[in-house]
Amino acid sequence: MKVGLITCWYKHQIYSNYSRELRNHLLALGVDVKVIASECGCGLSHQEKGKNLVEKPDYFLKTQYPVIGKNFSELRRKISFKLALGYNFKRGVELNSVCPDCNVLHFQQVNDAFGAESLTTFLVRPSRTKKVVTVHELDPFQLHYRKVNRLYNKAHRVLVHSNYMKTQLMALGVEEEKLQIIPFGVNLPQLNGHHRTKIVYYGGHHLLSGKGFQPFLNAIAHLRRWGYAFPVVVHGGFSIGDMIKGEKLARGLGVESQFEWLGAVEGSRLHKIYQEGLLSVIPFTKGSGAFAATLSMANATPVVATRAVELPEYLGDAAVYVPVDDPLKLQKKMVELLSQPDVRQELAGKLRQRAERIFAWPVVAKKTVEAYEN
Numbered sequence: 001m002k003v004g005l006i007t008c009w010y011k012h013q014i015y016s017n018y019s020r021e022l023r024n025h026l027l028a029l030g031v032d033v034k035v036i037a038s039e040c041g042c043g044l045s046h047q048e049k050g051k052n053l054v055e056k057p058d059y060f061l062k063t064q065y066p067v068i069g070k071n072f073s074e075l076r077r078k079i080s081f082k083l084a085l086g087y088n089f090k091r092g093v094e095l096n097s098v099c100p101d102c103n104v105l106h107f108q109q110v111n112d113a114f115g116a117e118s119l120t121t122f123l124v125r126p127s128r129t130k131k132v133v134t135v136h137e138l139d140p141f142q143l144h145y146r147k148v149n150r151l152y153n154k155a156h157r158v159l160v161h162s163n164y165m166k167t168q169l170m171a172l173g174v175e176e177e178k179l180q181i182i183p184f185g186v187n188l189p190q191l192n193g194h195h196r197t198k199i200v201y202y203g204g205h206h207l208l209s210g211k212g213f214q215p216f217l218n219a220i221a222h223l224r225r226w227g228y229a230f231p232v233v234v235h236g237g238f239s240i241g242d243m244i245k246g247e248k249l250a251r252g253l254g255v256e257s258q259f260e261w262l263g264a265v266e267g268s269r270l271h272k273i274y275q276e277g278l279l280s281v282i283p284f285t286k287g288s289g290a291f292a293a294t295l296s297m298a299n300a301t302p303v304v305a306t307r308a309v310e311l312p313e314y315l316g317d318a319a320v321y322v323p324v325d326d327p328l329k330l331q332k333k334m335v336e337l338l339s340q341p342d343v344r345q346e347l348a349g350k351l352r353q354r355a356e357r358i359f360a361w362p363v364v365a366k367k368t369v370e371a372y373e374n
Contacts, residue, residue: 001372002032004099004129006122007108009037009054012237012264014291015110015136016054021185025365031372034058034099038091039065040113059098063091065113084117092121096129104372106132109139116142123154132371134159134182135169137288142172149173157371161290162310180371183314185364186294186355189271199334200277200301202292203236207246212283212306214249218327219281219334221253226331228338233273235262274299278344279337284308285324297355300348304333314359318350 003026007019023033037057066084095118099105105127109119116139123131133155142149149172152158158174160166161184170176199220204211220232232255234246243261250256265273274280280296282289282305289305293314296303303319305311312321320337322329337344357363 001030001104001369002034002099002102003372004034004036004059004102004105005108006036006095006105006114008040008110008114009035009057010040010052011054012266014237015108015114017266018136018185019108020054021187021361022365022368025185025361026369028362029365029369031369034102036061036095036098036105038063038113038118061091061094061098063087063094065091065118067112088117088121091118092123092125095122096125096127099129102129104130104132106134106372109133109135110137111139115139116148120148120151123151130156130372132157132159134161135165136161138168146172153178157374159368159371161288162313164310164313165288182367182371183359183364184290184294185361186298186359187271188298188355188360189268189275191300191352192272192275194272194275196276196278196301198231198233198273198276198278200274200280200296201232201234202280202282202295203234203238203242203246204287204291205237206287207234207236207238207242210284210286212285212324213246215325215327215330216281216283217249217253217255219331220250220255220258222327222331223334223338224255224258226335228335229258230278230338231260232258233260233262233277235265235270235273237264270295271299274301277301279304279334281330281334282306282311283322283324283330284311290314294355294359297351297359300352302337302344302347303351304330304337315351316354318347318354320347 005019005023008016010016026033035057036059038061066087107119108114152174157180158178159180159182166179166181207213250259274295280301280303282292284306285308289309289311293311303315305315305319305321306324307321308324320333322333
């Protein structure tokens, strides 16, 4: 079987790392995988494309992605949008022709160059190759132009990481029989017995939107008054501007000295951060918490989380849950766990077992191959 993996392939991106792991584990199962990459809209210029790629892809699209800048005037945005339709149609044609001997073309949908605009033009073109889409996140384009979501029904299979996302897509008009849940994969590192002294927080790409950062800060301030002044490690792909705003909010509550801002971290260093964590706190209200949840499970780091998005599906009964936007309840549950090492140890064991059984990459890759074969 030969698979063309259409994906973000830039360094320090969650979804390019995801695709690299998927590629590697599919290769281990005997699947021939060709990586199809593209320029993106995340701020990297074409001069940077060579040095910022994960590695050299098998194919690099010739058709550039048409970036519409946030600072464009209304008139320029309208003109750019019309031009972008033509560019994305051309991208769709190229995507269908770039690997004619592939049995499957697997589109990893995130945003920008791999968002709904490129996806829909890819799906609308007829092709002998089977088309599979993994929807990692919903694109603003498809939420505004809701009818375009019916084009998912032209795919042979639409893969999602949770029932939460499956329900969202069905509400947008995707047929249930097209949808299949395959969890977000994670590597399982050796547990090296690191001394756990920190609270770990994942800020994603947009620290101040949907991550519950303000309630988390308030909970940290409450904890400090109770004598719990643990170091807090914040990681994620958020911007410098978001970090500055976060630092300002922490300073306003008198807790800035506890915070260490790491930004984008990956690989063994990221696993070490979680293995130094007393707690992983995931107070999300929207977006996807799968990355933080699977990292916590893989590294046996006890979790306090909201029952939002897909978090309950991932963490099951192995986490402590709090309501969204409730810093007092969050602080209370954090204190309970911080003061009960036996409970933390029990949850840590359950989380690691859950990762081994459901979310480990060999398990996820095998399910993906079964989806291709079906």
